[in-house]
Amino acid sequence: MNTPQKWLRFLINEDCTFEQLLDNLEQTFNSTFTYKNDSSIAKAKLDDFTIMVHDKIDRIFDIALRPTYILSFMIARDKCLNCHVEEHIQTTLTSHGITYQQSQVKDLAYPIELPFWQAPNNDLVIKSSGDKLTAYCKIWYKPAKYSKFTGIFQFSDVWAMRFERNKQLAYYSHCDGDDFNACYWIIPESSWLEQLKNERQSHFPDWQHYDCGDYWHYIVQSDKFYVEVIAKQIEISKKQLNGIFLAKK
Template identity: 25%
Template sequence: MQDFDYAVPIPLPVWQDPQSNPVLLKTRDGWEVILACWTDEAEPTEYVAVLSFQRAWAVRAVALEEVPLEMRGKRTRSDIYRLEGSLWLSSLEATWQALYSHWPSLEHDPDHHYWVQGHDSRVEVIASDFSVERKPNEEYANILPLR
């Protein structure tokens, strides 16, 4: 059962290795998701894709193979998804308001529910936005099962 209305594909500028899984990494400044990548010839690359989430304040990881998503928009060979009408996001926002109603409202970009699918697991992140950067495999050799 979906806990959201539909998914909007967001193309990545890299080809995520379809046989690997995303790695969730807590950093000093927030949350990152690390993806192994392929070349156009379906060979391992010398880099990983690092998705850095801005103002990320909730994450979860689920060890399930791909769940069918109701899509709005065209998929490419490598996407992540923004989930619209997310019950998880609504629930978290309601909890935040109940716990911290005495805090003044802060003006900021709206938060989104992002879904990063791997071969047999996924990572979900609540954040305002994300960026993608290529970094050498060596920087993540201690956490990724790279070739």
Template identity: 65%
Template structure:
């Protein structure tokens, strides 16, 4: 597999394509809320939720070069997120941590994954062990 090549994973809900997400973090958990469309330009009563657990790192990038994402023209997804299976960013984080704590991986069990979610004009990249995607009726998020 090519280094830093991301593939799309279909979201179970239609994330409103031109809306910002709202991010909350506490400890090593990160939650991102997104608006859902029930049909084109018609908002659902539900709010979509990305719940990341065991978060190691996060970064925002505006105007990101999409050259390492699989072209989306070939799928029929309304909305998606991405996974980077061979992430140079994750490798760099592991090497840096190993330089300070050589045996860290004996105590921090489980696999980390490089995820990418989208806001209106930002890509949010997250290194975490787990993601859960759900929806709820929520008030006053946006």
């Protein structure tokens, strides 16, 4: 699984219902949006990007969540070299009469669905070697039923790692919601990564000449902890492994 390269986030202030907005977006992008009846999030997957639409109303409690709808685009990594993808999205919205305001929020965490159901109340097992870090997690195949497979997060070209506790369940106060069984997060505009770059720049002004490639701020959950990693890439898989999770004595 490669890291998506770019997100676009728009605020839509349309005087319509969530269903009406989805109908309009389905015609705009010639795609079908799926969502659960009690969910405030709808999704559509296209060839070049994935779209997520966040309702401004909580559909369960019928209360206002925010003043506008949120429209997020997650652009596929291999499409990001084509600078016309972003322009195409904006032109498509405008040509179909959808008024938007582009929003780029510092430290906004974007959830990305995992290809397995990470057991929510179990700790990760973390191992590191050089600039590589691997985290292992238990998997459910249905609620509270453990799979024989182990989930694996493999980080390469690791710059930094830290643990955080006592945060909100959705991590930062600015975090796109999700209705996934399990996910990890990426922060494209990370204050922590910016701080690390500035510090390194002060000691090694030409470091970017020999350290090529983009670093990302990743977050995975370990029971009550958040494990944050600055690395260039994450690969996610599952395998049958023995001896990873040893019983506590």
